[in-house]
């Protein structure tokens with residue numbers, strides 16, 4: 073895609089700290105790391121998000137995510153993996169990518185999720201029913 077920054081990186085039109093490439097995926101350091109060594113794992117082809125990417129491509133991508141996580145884990149205590157879809161989720165770059173973030177017991181980072189709750193057993197059951205129905209309709 074012409075105006076996509078990650079496509080430009082894939083095509084080497086702009087520089088990036090690339091640490092791994094194969095025929096379908098690329099891994100680079102995030103320019104604004106949460107911790108040093110924070111990696112982004114992306115497809116070479118442009119897919120906007122989890123909804124657009126074909127399953128075979130996603131399989132390849134997740135396998136490189138695992139490889140990256142294994143490499144990252146060698147020098148830290150834990151690894152956080154995140155992937156955003158859509159503005160509401162925090163996606164800024166509309167080219168699918170996974171964040172692989174080295175974590176340290178002492179790094180002080182915390183998810184700032186505000187948790188909610190199900191009003192009662194009926195409320196919870198409604199989510200179970202509705203989501204299972206939707207799951208079974210997806211091919």
Ligand code: AMP
Pocket residue numbers: 077088100101102103104105112155156162163164165166
């Ligand atoms: P997201 O919010 O999931 O779309 O994350 C996009 C990530 O891409 C952010 O963490 C940015 O710091 C990172 N990013 C944006 N531009 C570049 C770039 N040119 N090189 C490396 N990372 C980038």
Ligand code: ZN
Pocket residue numbers: 073076077078079080117118119166167
């Ligand atoms: Zn792109």
